Amino acid sequence: MVMDSYSEFTGNIIEETNHIARIGIWYYDLVEEKLHWNNIIKDIAEIPHDFEPTLQTAFGFYKEGINRDTIYASFIHTIKTGEPFDVDLEIETAKGNQRFVRSIGQAEHINGRCVKVYGIFQDITERTKNKILLDKKNKQLTFAEELSMIGYWNWDLVNDNLTMSDNLYLMYDLPLGKPLSVADAYSRVHKKDLNGVNKHLTKVLRTKKFEKYIHRVVKQDGTIRYLELIGKTVTDENGKVIELFGSCQDITEQRMAEIKFRGLMESAPDAMVITDERGRIQLINNQAELLFGYSLRELFKKPVTLLTPTSLRDLEVFYGKDFYKNPKNILFKSSHDLFITNKEGKYIPAQISVNPVATAEGTLISIAIRDITEQKRAEYKILETNQNLRHTTTKLKTQNKQLEDFTHITSHNLRSPVSNLNTLLGFYKEAEDNEERALIFEKFETVVDHLTSTLNTLIDSLTVKNNRGEVLETSMSQTFKKTKEMLGPDLQKTGTSITVDFSQLDTLRYNPIYLESIFLNLMSNGIKYRSPNRAAHIKIRTILEGSKAFLEFADNGLGIDLQRYGHKIFGLNKVFHRNPEARGVGLFMTKAQVEAMGGSIRVDSKVDVGTTFTIDLNYTLDDK
Template sequence: MGVAKNDSKSQKEYQKMFIDQASSAMAMVDNDMRYIAASRSWIKDYGLEGIEIIGRSHYEIFPEIGDDWKAMHKRCLNGATDICEETAFKRKNGSIQWIYWDVRPWFISEDKIGGILMHTGDITRRKEKELEKARIDDILEKTNEIARIGAWELNLITKVVYWNKITREIHEVSEDFIPVFDNGFNFFKEGESRDKLLNAFDNAEADGTHFNLELEIITAKGNVCWTRVIGRAEYSNGKPSRLFGIIQDIDKTKFAEQQLNKAHSELQAIFDSKSIMIVSTDKKGVIKRFNQGAEALLGYSAAEMVGKEKPRLYIGEEEIIKFRNDIAELNGRDPATFDHYVNFHKIELNDTREWTYYKKDGSPVYVISTITGIKNRDNENEGFIAISKDISEIKYVENELLKKNQLLNFAEQISMMASWKWDTVADKVKWSQNFYKILELDEDISDLNFDSYYRFVHPKDIKIVDQHFENVENDKKWESFTHRIITTSGKVKTIQLFGEVFTNEKGQIIEMIGTCQDVTEIKMEERKFRGLLESAPDAMVIVNDKGVIQLINKQSEKLFGYTPEELVDKPVEILIPARFYHKHSNHRNRFFHSPISREMGDGRELFALKKNGKEVPIQISLSPLHTEEGLLVSAAIRDITKQKLAEQKINDAKNNLELVAQTLSAQNKQLADFTHITSHNLRAPVANLNALLQIYDQSENEVDRIDIFSKFKIVVQHLTLTLNTLVDALKTKISDSGEDLEEINLADVLLDTKEILSGAILKSGVIIKSDFSKVSTIPYKRIYMESIFLNLVGNAIKYKSEDRLPEIRITTEIENEKTILKFHDNGLGIDLEQHGHKLFGLNKVFHRHPDAKGVGLFLTRTQIEAMGGVISASSKVNVGTTFTIHFK
């Protein structure tokens, strides 16, 4: 038994050294998919430098592995062999890596599998050259479960024993099994294992000695299992009060040596593969191994090469010199005196590049080869190993592709177009040179995906792009569309994209190709014209010589009630009462015969027909518009209904002078209210901007600064929205005393409030909770509701307690068929006995705060009462305040 075990250990060391020094990516894992050995190429190919992987789960190292690969690993653990020429491996950072693999089981004995061997190669570079279709075959990473580790605990005072679920599983007892101090020891095999554990427990209880033991147990089902038991003592009042630790099932690792024996034969099978060329040399460069793949590729036999020749027999001298110089520079040596055979014993060598080999008959063959130093236990190189793959076919395709790309780039330069291609399965994007120029992007950036394009999309056009690709996904059809981009230099451009969609037999999109054109100047001219058109105070309708509508502005939509889609390309008679049809055609013909700007109607009353069938009196001015498509006529149409009714209104005003006076008085009061609302509601966003600026200045982390800077935009947008809303509301109050109610979504108002107060929220750390499940919407004036939320939430933050984390809770209720809205905080609170009578008074403040103005609660009560509601408050000093609003 001793000899067998030593042989097994020796075999294990041999296998591990072979894998560690293999120039290709090789790894060995056990049945739990834990690493036993991995080559340096494996570490390098998968970016694992500096990471200890031995003993760790393959799936822990590669969490991005999917269920399909795990299933393949499981098949191999059951005896299958899986060989893949190439596949894509999507890494957790979003990049795609292409690999090939040979995965097969290795055996502890002839009928017992110990794990799997994985031999992979990184062919990403080759795949990128191969028509950009694929990357490197995905690394095989399928694994079972993490090795079982259970917890245990012994209370030295009460002698109560605790086992967790895994510990019970290791002992093969039921979940309701209750361990006791004595029977816990009885599981350990009588003799050495039990004696060691009892002695360890005695020492731990006596002087706190920690222990780490490998012991055999006899499970409740009679099975023998090797375990690792680790324990330590916990002290209370200077005396050990508790022993605790872990127990791990290590039964499988005890048989690792036998598993490695079987692995050797599997590794030999990989070496004998005819699909790759493997050649190794000694420290003098003389070939030691020359596999069947090398014989097939070069035409030499192993007998001709092994022990007799050096690789320079089939490699050109120029390439050897370049390789030697590159290795010298990489290791800080002088290329003039460096010899990679003489000086290589301490250097790190792992080089992948393309080579031109020459067969025995003198014909060239193109390969991609990885050359690695073979190290001994002293970390000194004892030779080289080169793994090569024939890429002659790929080089031919690459050259053909280069020619076609040159022709395409030339064609694009002539046509001022750019082209693009998107492999939707691998998320791989290819752009032409002109596309790079449009984006002002460095052409050396080649690792592109959909996000590479998406990052250039103008923020305001993201919804347009999202909707377009959603339509493409649903319809499997590409419609031409236009959107804005921001180039690397910050220029805003407008591009127009045309495309074609390709699907597989299942109807799934696998690829899109198309063109891109910079239409910035065209769109600028269009926008200038559209801007002039939209800035016109009158309805503008542009018609061609056949009386067909070509373009309308927003004022036209408001006047006639039609959408642009309902009017464009329709006869202008759609806007004319039927009784004027017979005359209009003659008038139009006369204008196009003598196109001069003039008033239409010659003093006659003119009428237009709205979508709802109502006629309105109008004035029309006609102007000729010369375009590349011919002469158009621009008609400026003004609704003079108000002018017609002016006299009527004056007479009515005389008869209702007293009512008007009352109305003006009410409006003056409302104007005063709005003055307070404006100053108060604008103060919060401005204060929030100052808070954000302070946080921004104090932040040293660039990521935080970018995040805070993005909030400036939201606050400025809300500030602009508040200004516009207040101005519109003021206009409404001046022109119409009626209340314009709308269905207000309380969750949306709260979201807007959070965005406006984002700086104060960040600075204070306040937690805002809401529950609008009882009532989610209320018919109300939006400006009032937004002001109520802004004042009550802002006050809660402003008067937060410094002794606890601020929290605000906003809820709705139904009481006696009336809606109730509550704002509760845990802030400083208000002494209602002392200040309750003036709580909602103007300019009343109850705390010393630099921003306290005594306006917010006054405005809030004014707004609520104006809408027929009532607000009340309950509060306790240093506990918090609740404001309750009863709506009408």
């Protein structure tokens, strides 16, 4: 009897404890498919004690979405695996009230089959709300510490309840400890700032983002202070802003310094542009308005790249990103050929210096811009004069070199025939009869013919070097075709094959007569100096390297010993192989014609391998 009384007493205590702790007991019989809740659970769910729940109605109390999905998944997982679950979730009672609950369950298995799931169900609403409130307070404190907060505030929009720290009461000059509404704070806002504050608040409620905002307050003694507000938003399940909280800092001294800075800006002799950390224009001075032709209203919050030429904007953005990550003083000198562009689209050369400026609104970028148009004109004039001097010097050097070459060639190539004439003249005087004189006179004719040929060649080379002749649109393929027809018999007779590739450049402006002469001389050389050990082959092609153009003639002939004859390659009457048709004039004239067109010619050769002549045509794609 005593034991029964004790057991009953203990049971009553446990039941009372569960009632106080709001802990209910439940189980689900899988055999009978029946769910049992005790009255405590029914009280938590705000349903009558005679209500008979089912699994469907039980899951329906959990808030739709992640809460309902979690309890259902946990319940099924326990049945399948036997692993218990313990989850904190949110429910909506039969009366529409929101409650937080802890649901614990475990399975009972018989012969490997789950026959029952049972557990407890506890109302943890107060504990959860306290935790949420504590977390919110901790966030407020942490947020305030990160920003070196002077005062903090919290506004419950639902109940229009405004809470301030003691320092913020003092900053707004409000009675310490007085219950506040937003109207109390508004009573201290400067009249000229009220409209801006209202617009800012409207934007916050629309975007759910609180960007920092500066406004003035007027204290009872008439003192004006600048305050900077920084905040965050709290929304309900429907995304509606229900609460704002944040910090407030008195930035009056910094603001006064900025106003002073703006005054100094206006007195600066250069154009000044101030941007924020994202490169958006915040302020310009009068000099900038005159230089660019824009007013501040037109440029405010526009990207600073608007003031740079379109072709340079990608580059400006690229370097701008690096600068804004690590702001430092930079002077862009005029040698960088920097340009700005005004409202009319005119390019203006400029010298630019960039400096970061720390302000209450964050880091601002000060850009000083100096128009250096006149300086650039003077530089270009000097460069043009120097270029003309260099051109004149080069021309004089070329003429002197040509004169020196002509003198050398004349003295060298005329010495032999003149000496021969003197010798023959002596023989002629000493001749004993007319028959001997007739023989000597025939030799006179041979020497005179050679002398005449040499003089004509020298005169032709001078004519070429001093005259580019007529420059026309000239086709490489047509010139080759014409030359090939002229050399047809020789090509057929010798079995010489030729491949050409003018795909990189076919048509150019050149002297057509010179080009035909170049093709004829170099192609005929490839035929004349072919190797007896292999079939002769000539390869002709045009080459583009960058924007420069070259013409190349390559053969597989006898080749030339450049170490022995390299300095004589383009000399007059210079031959390097025993060929009865060789005269030593072709390469001499080719070099003269190429140089007359402002180009150059070089040779690469290896004995018994072949020879390659490469001509710089002094022609770029820009000449088209």
